[in-house]
Amino acid sequence: MASNGTIEGSVERHGGLEKLGANNPSFVLQKIQHVVFENRPVPTISPESSDVIIQIKQTGICGSDVHYYNHGSIGKFIVKAPMVLGHESSGVVVAAGSGCQTLSVGDAVALEPGVPCRKCPPCKEGLYNVCSEMAFAATPPFDGTLCKYYTLPEDYCYKLPKHVSFEEGALVEPLGVAIHISRQAKIIPGNSVVVFGAGPIGLLCCAVARTFGATTIVAVDILQSRLDLAKKTFGATHTVVAGAAPSKENAARIIKEANLGTGADVAIDASGAEPSIQTGIHVLRSGGTYVQGGNGKYDINFPIGAITEKELTVKGSFRYGSGDYKLAISMLENRQVDLKSLITARYKFEDAEQAFKDVDSRKPGLIKVLIGGVQDE
Known part of the structure; x- marks a missing residue:
């Protein structure tokens, strides 16, 4: 062969x-x-x-x-x-x-x-x-x-x-998922992006965000070893160990540690964990975009008040769609993702x-x- x-x-x-x-x-x-x-x-x-x-x-x-x-x-x-x-x-x-x-x-x-x-x-x-x-x-x-x-x-x-x-x-399949999530988020050059969950999809979301031109990419997870990989190989500029504090406090800590000013442009949840989802909403600036990529409990407590107050865009992401696989192959061909x-x-x-x-x-x-x-x- x-x-x-x-x-x-x-x-x-x-x-x-x-x-x-x-x-x-x-x-x-x-x-x-x-x-x-x-x-x-x-x-x-x-x-x-x-x-x-x-x-x-x-x-x-x-x-x-x-x-x-x-x-x-x-x-x-x-x-x-x-x-x-x-x-x-x-x-x-x-x-x-x-x-x-x-x-x-x-x-x-x-x-x-x-x-x-x-x-x-x-x-x-x-x-x-x-x-x-x-x-x-x-x-x-x-x-x-x-x-x-x-x-x-x-x-x-x-x-x-x-x-x-x-x-x-x-x-290519999980890379296609990460590309679809990132396209749902409409990441553009100069964006700040916070990714919750540094499993395969979260790590690939970091890499895709980097390829799309994001300048600040924050990986959040409970495992330091995965955060280290996110920073070493997959484009994260900052890493934060997830905490057990209430979601607003965790969001404030992430914003401070990553120098996000009034909040991130984009938050992606690739964990499906309820605390991460709640924190993801609170970590965004007014007018920011949240995308749910991870699967967890079907029903959760969700901070809908923060969505209306900050006029957030909230989207789901399901598998991959038109053009996602083609872009994934292109990224591999050009060695943009490891x-x-x-x-x-x-x-x-x-x-x-x-x-x-x-x-x-x-x-x-x-x-x-x-x-x-x-x-x-």
Whole structure:
């Protein structure tokens, strides 16, 4: 293979279906905290379509995967039947319909793991990420990508630049999330940005804010080690250890320590923690923008009075939308974001259960865990 995972030598642009065999090993959540390996059917595509089949090479474990593992649901999405986990993936195209115009067998790709209906008003308006008919990997009732083979339309696969690895390709998904959050915040050059939560998404929000031109980027977390990484690698100019004081007092301390004057231009919550959300509202200047990116409790106490008094703009952010993956690939191609520094552990496919247990137990030092693909026999 070439360095980016493309298959070297002469290959047919389309076809490849006859070479896939009958085995599609998959990592399946059967019920809460009970996972098994199953041999699922190999996906099929119409030979005349513009769909592709990808052999998965790397998959990251996302917080939503762990939440389904532990609770069997996230909000209205409830696991009612066995479901393949995983959605942060990269791989190589092993079969392609004759209608494909942008991809060929052998191409290394990052997967955008949600396909909308393309017909509803949000889709027509370019807001396909909030399509009510979205078929999103590892979101009930749809299977995920922790398997050998997975299929998508070609326009939801993004060719990886030659110097980008499959590991980085798998992390295009969380980078796309961070880009969407930052675009929702409308970060512009010269802005001050406070990011609550220095997990993978929060760290990437810091990096994207830097790329968008923010001059003051404050990372807030309870772990000093993550704050150190935020400052060393991901563009944070200031770091603050989150405190247990009331939210207004915490906000005042952040403003003082980071020299934010009357408050920040933008606050992003990537933690989902109620105290961080409350502090994020109070840390903003009048006319500032707050974006909720992290998932926590569905209902919380929220300082709505501060929103009206300061005339804040408050937005949600859900996955990623039009142009986010394309921009993520561009950032990787231009080496503007260091995704490799997020990776703290790697597991073989057959060790996927242990990987989930380690993430679930909050094993010290873990930030982003990757699971390798099924090896060819």
